[in-house]
Amino acid sequence: MPRKGRxxxxxESLYSQYQRxxxxxxxxxxxxxxxxxxxxxxxxxxxxxxxxxxxxxxNPRAWVLRVARNLAxxxxxxxFRRNGTQAPELFGTVAATGVPPAEKMERxxxxxxxxxxxxxxxAADREILTLRYALEYDAPAIAExxxxxxxxxxxxxxxxRQRLADKLAAQGVKTSP
Amino acid sequence: xxxSSPQPNPDDLDRAFSQYFRTQLPGRFPAxxxxxxxxPPPAPHGGPWRTxxxxxxxxxxxxxxxxxxxxxxxxxxxxxxxxGGFDPNAVVGDGKGLQKHLPDAPPMGMVP
Numbered sequence: 001m002p003r004k005g006r007x008x009x010x011x012e013s014l015y016s017q018y019q020r021x022x023x024x025x026x027x028x029x030x031x032x033x034x035x036x037x038x039x040x041x042x043x044x045x046x047x048x049x050x051x052x053x054x055x056x057x058x059n060p061r062a063w064v065l066r067v068a069r070n071l072a073x074x075x076x077x078x079x080f081r082r083n084g085t086q087a088p089e090l091f092g093t094v095a096a097t098g099v100p101p102a103e104k105m106e107r108x109x110x111x112x113x114x115x116x117x118x119x120x121x122x123a124a125d126r127e128i129l130t131l132r133y134a135l136e137y138d139a140p141a142i143a144e145x146x147x148x149x150x151x152x153x154x155x156x157x158x159x160x161r162q163r164l165a166d167k168l169a170a171q172g173v174k175t176s177p
Numbered sequence: 178x179x180x181s182s183p184q185p186n187p188d189d190l191d192r193a194f195s196q197y198f199r200t201q202l203p204g205r206f207p208a209x210x211x212x213x214x215x216x217p218p219p220a221p222h223g224g225p226w227r228t229x230x231x232x233x234x235x236x237x238x239x240x241x242x243x244x245x246x247x248x249x250x251x252x253x254x255x256x257x258x259x260x261g262g263f264d265p266n267a268v269v270g271d272g273k274g275l276q277k278h279l280p281d282a283p284p285m286g287m288v289p
Contacts (some may be wrong), residue, residue: 008211015209023203029200033201040208048211107196114197133191165190 007051014060015044018079020135021145022068026143027132029072029123031115039075065145117167125160132157 019040026039043064057063118126131137139153
């Protein structure tokens with residue numbers, strides 16, 4: 001197989017393996033699904049350039065995650081400059097799906113509240129929550145991805161959930177099934 | 178979500194988070210972002226000399242076609258003086274056919 005074909009094959013394999021993780025990290029930073037997708041695409045474009053230039057990546061997963069984190073920061077700063085006064089997470093909306101209007105309204109209200117609370121958490125806690133709930137990773141998988149001890153993940157996950165529960169309780173809100 | 182309980186049920190909390198994040202996660206990701214190849218196509222077999230030869234042959238063919246159009250059988254076609262378009266009768270190889278449309282030529286030596 002020619003060199004270009006091998007690069008392409010490897011790149012597509014890495015993309016399918018890590019696209020969701022990259023998206024999750026970018027999403028956790030600013031809680032905006034579209035921005036996260038932009039960051040994901042840009043991250044993998046840079047990976048392609050690396051591979052095409054013949055750079056060796058000992059740990060491509062760590063590489064793409066690090067690039068995604070950096071890009072998420074840069075993206076937010078540039079978006080902040082463009083928008084003038086507000087960071088992009090304030091413009092984010094909950095994706096629409098085909099549910100009845102009344103249910104949708106109630107769900108949107110719940111989601112808006114969840115989102116509001118998530119925004120108040122440290123970014124590191126949001127990362128763990130995003131991996132836990134969006135990608136359904138368990139604590140060992142999160143620990144491996146973020147380079148943390150499993151106990152640390154348990155602790156931070158528990159703390160983040162407790163914070164959210166406290167905030168919801170302070171607002172006199174409980175979640176309904 | 179309703180306002181009443183002092184502490185949310187942990188299962189409800191989990192469910193709310195799961196639902197929330199599931200709506201955010203894209204169902205399908207776009208194809209891998211591979212830039213389109215901007216490199217020039219590989220040279221045809223035979224190398225640059227063959228390319229030049231092909232170009233020269235093409236130029237020669239265009240020139241030959243141009244000459245053929247200029248001096249070929251259709252080269253003597255004329256537009257009729259009345260502007261009515263091509264007169265097929267006016268197309269004569271020795272030019273005699275033009276005489277019936279042209280005024281009589283003045284005698285030699287006379288200035289019109």
